[in-house]
Amino acid sequence: TPDYQTKETDILAAFRMTPQPGVPAEEAGAAVAAESSTGTWTTVWTDGLTSLDRYKGRCYDIEAVAGEENQYIAYVAYPLDLFEEGSVTNLLTSIVGNVFGFKALRALRLEDLRIPPAYSKTFQGPPHGIQVERDKLNKYGRPLLGCTIKPKLGLSAKNYGRAVYECLRGGLDFTKDDENVNSQPFMRWRDRFLFVMEAIYKSQAETGEIKGHYLNATAR
Numbered sequence: 001t002p003d004y005q006t007k008e009t010d011i012l013a014a015f016r017m018t019p020q021p022g023v024p025a026e027e028a029g030a031a032v033a034a035e036s037s038t039g040t041w042t043t044v045w046t047d048g049l050t051s052l053d054r055y056k057g058r059c060y061d062i063e064a065v066a067g068e069e070n071q072y073i074a075y076v077a078y079p080l081d082l083f084e085e086g087s088v089t090n091l092l093t094s095i096v097g098n099v100f101g102f103k104a105l106r107a108l109r110l111e112d113l114r115i116p117p118a119y120s121k122t123f124q125g126p127p128h129g130i131q132v133e134r135d136k137l138n139k140y141g142r143p144l145l146g147c148t149i150k151p152k153l154g155l156s157a158k159n160y161g162r163a164v165y166e167c168l169r170g171g172l173d174f175t176k177d178d179e180n181v182n183s184q185p186f187m188r189w190r191d192r193f194l195f196v197m198e199a200i201y202k203s204q205a206e207t208g209e210i211k212g213h214y215l216n217a218t219a220r
Helices: 025-035 045-049 088-095 130-137 157-169 189-207
Strands: 011-019 058-064 072-078 105-114 146-148 174-176 212-214
Touching: 011 025, 011 088, 025 058, 025 072, 025 105, 130 212, 157 174, 157 189, 189 212
Parallel strands: 146 174, 174 212
Antiparallel strands: 011 072, 011 105, 058 072
8 A cells, every 4th residue: 555644553564575486576565464464365255344444454665675686675554453452462463473474475574663652551561660679678779689590491499499599698689580490390380489488588587688589480
């Protein structure tokens, strides 16, 4: 839709794409916009039950990439109503989802994304901010000092707790799990929790300060 005028509330995406041989860039750009919004691989009768013009993504511009053969930047605008408020998962599932398996393209990459204030304001942020953490740790007037326990994988729960104790006893305010640590066979979540709490209580008793540890959530 080259004549489309973007709106302040549109979510704008820039895709670098390489169409398959024989596929015009304009057709590929339109396909990217459709597949990542209201389109599908075939025509369905239920298309007539909704206002596709209101909800569909629009490829409003295409530029050839300088110095690259058969590479283009496709600019796509998405109406805000396509996305659930405050959901990163829904946003990314739509924009960087099935479209990357589209057969009309040899390659596709999301280069840039503009999220308007009208959408970003729907994100409420974490339920507890830095002030709550300061209140829990009773630490004010300076940065909080913490670290991630290493090695991130392979420690037993007992040795993990020992490392937490040494860090907290040595002066840190808190320790935390690495993002790869959950509830693996070598260290189950419950075991880690028990040894970490023992380390926290012991270090608090010895230092007279409140200590903390941030544990990852588990699917178990």
